[in-house]
Amino acid sequence: MGAGFYEWPSAMEEGSAYGMGPTLLATAVAFFAGYAVIAWLMRWLTRRSYAPFVLYRIALGGLTLILLATGTLSEFA
Numbered sequence: 001m002g003a004g005f006y007e008w009p010s011a012m013e014e015g016s017a018y019g020m021g022p023t024l025l026a027t028a029v030a031f032f033a034g035y036a037v038i039a040w041l042m043r044w045l046t047r048r049s050y051a052p053f054v055l056y057r058i059a060l061g062g063l064t065l066i067l068l069a070t071g072t073l074s075e076f077a
Contacts, residue, residue, distance in 0.1 A: 011018040067073035
C-alpha cells in the first residue's frame with residue numbers, strides 16, 4: 001500500500017503508460033485477490049494444522065544453512 005501511495009503521482013502524470021483507470025482497476029483486483037486468499041487461508045487453518053508450513057520452513061531453513069556452509073550462497077548476496 002505504501003508503494004502505491006508513493007508511485008501514485010508518477011502514474012498520474014501526463015504521458016505515463018498508466019492512467020487512473022488501469023491503476024484503480026489493478027488496485028481493486030489486488031484488494032479482492034488478497035482478501036480471497038486470506039479468507040481461504042484462514043478457513044484452511046481452522047480445519048487443518050500448521051504442520052505443512054512448519055515442515056516447509058524447517059526444510060527451507062536447513063537448505064539455506066547448507067548452501068551458506070558450502071559457499072554456494074553468500075550471506076551478503
